[in-house]
Amino acid sequence: MKLSKNLVALAASAVMALTAPSFAEDWAPDGPLTIEIGFGAGGSTDTMGRVLAEVMKENTGWNIVVENKPGGGGVAMFTGLSQRPADGKTIGMGVSIPVLVQLVQRGDQLPFNVDSFDYLGTIAKAELALVASKDAPFDDLEGMIAYAKEKGTLPVATMAPPQVLMMKQTKATTGAEFNLVTADGGAEVMKLILGGQVMAGFGSGEQFPYLESGDMKVIASANQSRLSYAPEAKTFIESGVNAYVDPVFFLAMKAGTDAEALKAISAAIDEATKAPAFAEIVQNAVKGAPINMGPEGAKQMMVDGLANAKILFAK
Amino acid sequence: MVDFSTMLAGFGDALSFLNLAFILFGVVLGQFVGAVPGIGPIMAMAIAIPFTFGLDPLPAIAFLVGVNKGGLVGGAVPAVLMNTPGTPDAAATAMDGYPLAKQGKPLKATKMALFSSITGDTFSDIVLITVSAPLAVLALKMGPIEVVALMIFAFSILAGLIGNSLAKGIISAAFGLLAASIGQDPENFTPRLIFGYWDLFDGLALPSVAIGMLAISEILHRLSEAHGNLRPAIIAKNTDNPDDSRVTWAEYWSCRVTMLRGAIIGTILGALPGIGSTAAAFMSYAMTKASSKDPGSFGKGNIHGIAASESANSAVVGANLIPLLTLGIPGSVGAALIISAFMIHGMQPGPLLFENQGRLVYGLFGAMIMANFVNLWVGQLGLRLWVKVVSAPESIIFSSALLLCFVGVSMATSGLFGVAIMLIFAIIGYLMTSFGYSLVIFIIAFFLGPRFEKSIAQSLALTNGDMTQVLKSPVAVALLILSVVSLVWFLRTNARVEDE
Amino acid sequence: MGTMADRISGLFFMALGLVMYFWINPTYIETVDGGNLSPDSLPNICSLILAVAGAFVAIKPTNHHVRNPVLMAKTGLYVALLVAGIWAMSWLGFEYVAPVLALAIMWFVGERRLLWLGLGVVVVPAAIWFIVTQLLGRALP
Numbered sequence: 001m002k003l004s005k006n007l008v009a010l011a012a013s014a015v016m017a018l019t020a021p022s023f024a025e026d027w028a029p030d031g032p033l034t035i036e037i038g039f040g041a042g043g044s045t046d047t048m049g050r051v052l053a054e055v056m057k058e059n060t061g062w063n064i065v066v067e068n069k070p071g072g073g074g075v076a077m078f079t080g081l082s083q084r085p086a087d088g089k090t091i092g093m094g095v096s097i098p099v100l101v102q103l104v105q106r107g108d109q110l111p112f113n114v115d116s117f118d119y120l121g122t123i124a125k126a127e128l129a130l131v132a133s134k135d136a137p138f139d140d141l142e143g144m145i146a147y148a149k150e151k152g153t154l155p156v157a158t159m160a161p162p163q164v165l166m167m168k169q170t171k172a173t174t175g176a177e178f179n180l181v182t183a184d185g186g187a188e189v190m191k192l193i194l195g196g197q198v199m200a201g202f203g204s205g206e207q208f209p210y211l212e213s214g215d216m217k218v219i220a221s222a223n224q225s226r227l228s229y230a231p232e233a234k235t236f237i238e239s240g241v242n243a244y245v246d247p248v249f250f251l252a253m254k255a256g257t258d259a260e261a262l263k264a265i266s267a268a269i270d271e272a273t274k275a276p277a278f279a280e281i282v283q284n285a286v287k288g289a290p291i292n293m294g295p296e297g298a299k300q301m302m303v304d305g306l307a308n309a310k311i312l313f314a315k
Numbered sequence: 316m317v318d319f320s321t322m323l324a325g326f327g328d329a330l331s332f333l334n335l336a337f338i339l340f341g342v343v344l345g346q347f348v349g350a351v352p353g354i355g356p357i358m359a360m361a362i363a364i365p366f367t368f369g370l371d372p373l374p375a376i377a378f379l380v381g382v383n384k385g386g387l388v389g390g391a392v393p394a395v396l397m398n399t400p401g402t403p404d405a406a407a408t409a410m411d412g413y414p415l416a417k418q419g420k421p422l423k424a425t426k427m428a429l430f431s432s433i434t435g436d437t438f439s440d441i442v443l444i445t446v447s448a449p450l451a452v453l454a455l456k457m458g459p460i461e462v463v464a465l466m467i468f469a470f471s472i473l474a475g476l477i478g479n480s481l482a483k484g485i486i487s488a489a490f491g492l493l494a495a496s497i498g499q500d501p502e503n504f505t506p507r508l509i510f511g512y513w514d515l516f517d518g519l520a521l522p523s524v525a526i527g528m529l530a531i532s533e534i535l536h537r538l539s540e541a542h543g544n545l546r547p548a549i550i551a552k553n554t555d556n557p558d559d560s561r562v563t564w565a566e567y568w569s570c571r572v573t574m575l576r577g578a579i580i581g582t583i584l585g586a587l588p589g590i591g592s593t594a595a596a597f598m599s600y601a602m603t604k605a606s607s608k609d610p611g612s613f614g615k616g617n618i619h620g621i622a623a624s625e626s627a628n629s630a631v632v633g634a635n636l637i638p639l640l641t642l643g644i645p646g647s648v649g650a651a652l653i654i655s656a657f658m659i660h661g662m663q664p665g666p667l668l669f670e671n672q673g674r675l676v677y678g679l680f681g682a683m684i685m686a687n688f689v690n691l692w693v694g695q696l697g698l699r700l701w702v703k704v705v706s707a708p709e710s711i712i713f714s715s716a717l718l719l720c721f722v723g724v725s726m727a728t729s730g731l732f733g734v735a736i737m738l739i740f741a742i743i744g745y746l747m748t749s750f751g752y753s754l755v756i757f758i759i760a761f762f763l764g765p766r767f768e769k770s771i772a773q774s775l776a777l778t779n780g781d782m783t784q785v786l787k788s789p790v791a792v793a794l795l796i797l798s799v800v801s802l803v804w805f806l807r808t809n810a811r812v813e814d815e
Numbered sequence: 816m817g818t819m820a821d822r823i824s825g826l827f828f829m830a831l832g833l834v835m836y837f838w839i840n841p842t843y844i845e846t847v848d849g850g851n852l853s854p855d856s857l858p859n860i861c862s863l864i865l866a867v868a869g870a871f872v873a874i875k876p877t878n879h880h881v882r883n884p885v886l887m888a889k890t891g892l893y894v895a896l897l898v899a900g901i902w903a904m905s906w907l908g909f910e911y912v913a914p915v916l917a918l919a920i921m922w923f924v925g926e927r928r929l930l931w932l933g934l935g936v937v938v939v940p941a942a943i944w945f946i947v948t949q950l951l952g953r954a955l956p
Contacts, residue, residue, distance in 0.1 A: 034954065041361040047655050050365055065954050066365075069729040072499070072506070072516030076729060079513045109511065155777055161504045181459070181776045182502050184589070184769060187644045191588070194642065195455040197777060209643055209665025284661050362951055480879075482871040486828050489864040492857065493835070500854035505845040507854050536882075539889035541924050710926035711935040714917045717897070722909065722943055725956035731905050734956060738897055745890060750824040751879040768857050775851035 027264040029089060032063040035251075036081065038074025038094035044205065044285035045249060048123060049093045051281040055272040062268070073098025073160075075110070078252075082112035086254040088261035091120065096302060097162055097247040100309040114306055117252035119298035120266040123273055124282045125291050126247040128163075128222035129230065130156075131207045132200040133193050134215055141170075141220040141239035144200060148176040155179040157189040157201030162245045165312055166222060166236060169243040190216075204247075205286060229287055243312055246305070248291075250298050266295050317673035325677025328373055329685055337374040338682055341381020342689045346697050348382075349389025353526055353720030355401035356386025358727050360652045364659075372660040372675055377682035379656050383649055384436060384686045387629050388694050391428040395621070396421055396549050396705045399530035399716065401723075403521075403758045404628040406529050407596035410755075411613060411620025418616055419550050421702045422560040427621045429694040430567055431574050435626030437687050438578035439585060439633030443640075444680045450586050451641035457587055459773035460784070464791035464798075465587070466767045469594045471798035473759055475601030475805035483752050491757035494519060495764025502772040512732075519736060520728040524761060526720055527740030528747075528754050534713050534720075535745055541709045548712040549705045562618070570622040573603050577626030585634025588646040589766045592631035597759055599627035605808040633683065640664050640676060818876035825873030832866030896920065909955035913940040 037049040046068060053064045069077035074094030081092040103113060130141065138144045148154035156178045158164050167178050181198055183189045186206035192198045193216065200219055210216035211230070218230040224244045226235055236243050251269060253262065272278055273290040282290045293301055328334065341363070348359035363382045367375035394400035395412030408428055415424040442450070457465070470488070477484030497508045498518030509515040577599040584595040603623035604613045613620050635646035636653070643665035645651035657664055662672055669676055705712060724737045744754050778784040785791050836859055844855045881887075900916040918936045926932055947953050 032954075041364070041652065043651075043655065044658065047659055051368065051659075054365070054368060065952060067730075067954055070517055071514045071729060076513040076516055080729075106506070109506075110513075153779070164504075179776050179779065181773045182504075182769070183773070184766075187642075188588070191455060191638075191642065191644050192458070195458055197458040205663075206643065209663050209667055213666040215666060280661065281659065284658050284663075362953070365952075480872065480877050482825075482868045482875075483877075485868045486865060486872065489832075489861045489868065490828070493861040493865065496858045496861065500844075500852075502850050502852050503845075503847045503854055505847060505854050507845070508839070508843045508858065510843060535890045535893050536886075538893050538920070538924060539886040708926065708931055710921045710924040711931050711939070713924070714920040714935050715939045717920065718913050718917060718940060718943060721900075721904075721913075721956060722947060726947070726953055731901060731956050734904075735901055738894070738901060741897075742894060749882045749887065750820055751877070751881075752824070764857075768852070772852040780851055 027260045028060075029062055029261070031089065032065045033089060033091065033265075034065045034067055035091045035093055036067050036069045036077050038069055038071070038077035038092065040070040041068050045093070045095060048249065048278075048281055048285055051278055052093075052123060052269070052272050055275045055278050056268050059271050059275075060268050072102065075099060075102050078117070079111055081252075081254055082116045084254055086118075086256035086258075088253065088257045088265075091251055091253055091265065092117070093123075093249070093251050095126070095247050095249055096305050097245050097309075098160070100302070100305050101161055101313050103306060104309045104313045114299075114302045116255050118255050118257050118262055119295050119302065120251040120253060120262065121269045121273070121295060122248050122250040122293045122298050122301065123269075123290055124249045124286050125223075125288060126204050126249070126286050127227050127229070127288060128202060128204050128245060128247065129207060129227055129233070130200055130219040130222060130236075131193070131203050131211070131216045132219050133196070134217055136199055136217070136219075138219070139217065140234060141236060141241070144219055145170065145174045145176045145239075147199075148178060149174075153177040153179055154200070155181055155198040157181045157183045157192045157198040159183050159185055159189055159202060162313070163202045163222070166241070166243045166245065169312065170236070170241045173241050208287060244308075245312075248293075248298075248301055248305075250301070252298070262295065270294070317669055317677065321673045322677045325674045325679075326681035328674065328678040329377065329681025334374050334377050334678070334682060335685065335689075337370070337378040338381045338686050339689050339693070341378040342385035342686055342693050343697075345382035345385025345387075346389040346690070346693055347385075349386030349401075350392035350697075350701055351389075351719055351723070352393045352397070352399055352401055352530055352716040353723030355522075355526075355723070356383060356390050357402070357648050357652070358522070358723055359386045359389075360649055361727070364652060364656060367656055368659060372657075372662065373678045373682070375660060376653070376656055376675075376679055377686070379653055380679065380683055381686045381689070383632060383653070384629075384683070384690050385693070387436070387632060388429055388432050388690055389697075391432065391625060392425060392698070392701050393530070393716075395424045395428055396701060397533075397712070397716070399533050401526060401530060402593075403525045403529065403755075403762055404592040404596040404624075404631075406525075406593075406755050406758065407600045407624035407628070408621055409529075410600065410624070411615070411617050414614065415616035415618070415621070416549055420559045420616075421549050421705070422698060423558075423562060423618075424616075424621060425698045425702065426562045426695075427566075427570075427618045428625045429691070429698060430562060431570065431577070431622040432625040432629040433687055433691050433694075434574045435578040435581055435628075435630035436633055436690075437684075438575075438626075439582040439630035440680070440683050440687065442582050443633050443636055443683075447637045447641055450637050454586050454588070454638050455642070457790070458788075459770045459777060460788050461790045461794070462587070462589070462770040463767070463774050464785070464788075464794035465590070466763055466770065468794045468798045468801070469590065469598060469763065470760075471802040472598045472601050472805065473756060474802050475605050475808065476597060476753065476756055477805075477809060478751075478753065480751070481806075484756055487747070487753045487756040488760040490752075491760030492764045492767075494524070494757075495761045496768070498765075501765065501769035502776070514729055514732045518765060519740075519761075520724075520733050521762065522724050522727040523733045523736040524740045525758060526724055527737035528744035528758060531717070531720060531737060531741035532744030532748065532754075534716055535741060536748070537709065538713055541713070546709055547706045548709045549702070566618060570619055573599075573619045573622045574626040576602060577623050578630040581627040581630025582634040585631035585646060586637045588638050588644050591647055591762065592628040593759060593762050595631050596624040596628040597755065599623040601805065605805055610808060640668055641666070643668075818878065820879050820881040821876030822873050825869045825871070825876065828869030829866050829873060830869075832862045832864070832869055835862035836866065892923070893920070896923070904956050910940075910944055913943070 189201035394405035394409035398413040
């Protein structure tokens with residue numbers, strides 16, 4: 001197929017790099033390298049994973065196959081990955097929060113834990129915002145809580161368990177009542193807000209066109225820190241509710257993989273996350289730059305995330 | 316509002332040689348891959364997406380639209396020629412398409428499917444291009460309570476598909492809903508009935524269930540009959556009468572009301588996210604059958620049955636773009652794939668898309684209209700080819716179809732696990748047919764089940780469990796009254812057919 | 816004989832509904848605190864409907880004739896073949912199993928002509944392999 005200018009340029013630089021001894025690692029996969037994406041075709045995780053693979057392929061010349069293994073926000077894929085031999089042929093790509101939630105709530109039913117994998121790096125962080133229609137009679141979380149108390153209850157749309165738990169935490173801290181409507185993804189949250197069925201809801205990017213058009217406003221950041229695109233909106237923590245979620249897109253292999261392979265693959269991932277073609281996709285998908293915390297950083301992120309998840313999600 | 320010169324420039328872009336070439340390529344690929352048993356139109360798009368990474372936005376999206384539209388036409392081919400629909404919406408087409416093909420008129424049956432598909436598609440494209448903005452506002456007003464009422468209405472129309480035993484129809488529906496409840500529950504996200512298999516956490520994969528029940532179970536049945544008896548899988552023609560291989564203008568024109576009704580049903584359901592083409596195809600089929608002067612002729616090769624199903628399921632696809640382009644809300648898996656293609660090219664569909672990317676949007680509209688012409692032209696040639704292919708001996712057709720279903724389902728789900736589920740549902744489907752239980756009612760209930768349960772949960776959350784609030788929604792009340800009326804009407808029609 | 820098929824299938828669905836309601840649903844569905852729609856509501860309602868409608872079919876059977884038992888037995892043979900095929904694919908992969916599976920199916924159907932056998936056993940699996948792995952860059956089962 002025809003390649004974009006970016007990819008052609010990348011291919012050219014990769015060819016040059018290959019001829020220079022500095023880039024080429026001694027290790028190369030024996031046969032095709034598979035990236036298993038823990039989500040279905042067509043979503044933002046899938047898109048980022050496929051472009052990452054494409055860029056890695058151009059950079060290294062390895063044969064990289066991308067497969068979708070949807071189920072349980074990545075849990076099905078990581079379950080499968082943990083049962084494979086550590087042969088350095090299969091990489092899993094997932095999002096931290098859904099995996100951590102299941103580990104905390106149903107760890108006894110899962111055949112893996114955080115230590116079952118060797119981490120290769122991260123590629124991006126998702127920013128999660130609580131948004132409302134521009135006509136909503138409140139502008140921040142404290143205002144929303146006050147309004148909920150005044151009205152008795154307030155309908156809020158969520159799309160995943162962590163958001164439900166954050167709202168329950170809000171209720172526990174402040175005593176405000178919410179009608180929690182669970183939607184099928186961020187796009188449906190936006191539909192419920194626009195249709196006036198709920199007053200506020202969570203979005204992980206689906207709200208951008210409406211922020212730009214002025215139809216919606218950001219109420220709060222659900223991350224640990226404020227949102228890059230709406231720095232004036234306070235976080236839940238700053239508003240007095242001690243809860244946050246930080247979903248991170250990461251890559252990992254079965255624990256016990258050959259150190260040479262880990263080094264070469266994580267180097268290739270690092271190289272790819274710096275490519276402009278990849279940065280463009282990440283920007284489109286999560287409205288932020290690629291973030292690679294490296295193998296140690298990724299592991300630390302999961303360990304810390306598990307500790308935080310235990311506080312927020314333990315039954 | 317987009318000014319007129321931008322619209323013209325957009326339409327002009329669609330006519331450039333490069334874009335036309337990509338439309339043609341997309342349609343050919345879509346028709347071909349969509350017609351392969353076990354792969355189908357959605358899989359065709361998922362496969363095509365990575366190839367659009369390197370293209371400019373308009374050719375990329377025009378290509379995908381071509382694949383989508385071509386896939387719809389192709390999807391009817393295995394349903395009509397082999398009675399092995401790859402998607403549940405094509406199952407409605409098979410109900411009259413296959414009997415007609417078996418009478419030695421495969422070209423007539425597939426051409427009727429092609430013409431009515433393109434008619435329905437063109438209708439919804441025109442609605443999209445002219446009145447998408449007001450329709451999108453209406454779609455927004457359909458909150459969870461109205462959606463529950465709409466789905467009850469859809470279920471009531473399915474009563475028109477229940478055959479001689481009401482109890483057996485109810486069993487099929489309840490069994491389908493039960494299968495749909497496997498996987499996380501819609502409100503609390505607990506793993507439900509997954510028996511330790513996390514692959515089931517998101518529910519049974521639709522391709523596994525649909526292809527297993529509709530295609531594999533039929534292939535198994537035909538294999539058992541074919542034992543030691545080598546026939547072509549379909550007979551291209553019995554007589555030299557040219558009318559057996561074509562659709563005359565009089566025949567096409569006689570279906571105008573059927574196709575218009577199908578197109579309207581498809582457009583309305585397509586504009587509302589989450590109901591989908593399967594319900595549209597079967598609602599259109601059931602209404603056409605019930606309003607026919609000769610309902611007993613349905614299921615025996617009536618071209619109205621083909622026209623009803625294909626016009627409705629194709630109209631859904633164009634109409635799916637109404638909430639997608641105006642609100643950024645995908646109405647189906649295919650639409651979700653188109654959104655990701657937009658995102659890859661740095662655009663997010665939504666309220667500002669027409670303002671910021673007016674030329675591109677009208678380029679897309681131009682491409683959709685062109686794709687319909689190309690679809691008609693390629694379809695005329697392609698259908699002859701498929702009828703030839705399926706005229707090969709059953710031995711090779713069915714063994715190859717099985718291998719393709721294995722590969723297709725494995726790619727569409729998570730590997731061999733999905734294939735194993737497919738085989739389990741093939742066995743269930745075979746046994747259900749053997750004992751006289753309707754597979755299509757099972758499939759529709761399975762398909763609508765998750766959305767139905769989720770909408771009920773949402774309605775309960777919004778009303779604090781007080782269902783009398785339904786009375787505050789005139790739309791919901793009207794739909795519920797219509798449900799009762801149609802239920803009575805369909806059950807009486809069924810009784811009428813039985814009496815004949 | 817005419818009503819036997821419906822009695823059997825009716826009793827089966829009645830039993831399925833009851834087993835689901837009394838044993839499987841309570842065991843394999845978690846209970847939650849609060850919320851508006853309990854996870855077991857829909858499965859329980861469906862199970863009860865199955866049980867009642869199944870009982871009804873068994874009590875008032877229609878005159879449904881089941882398929883020819885010989886054909887059903889033959890179908891069982893093909894099912895066994897496909898099960899073996901999936902099992903073998905999980906160990907050996909599509910490339911090695913597909914030709915054998917195709918040969919077995921075609922042979923059982925009664926195909927003996929070399930040309931058609933060659934097409935179905937060699938050309939079709941090879942074409943699938945080429946298209947999926949080489950053109951599309953995807954993995955085979």
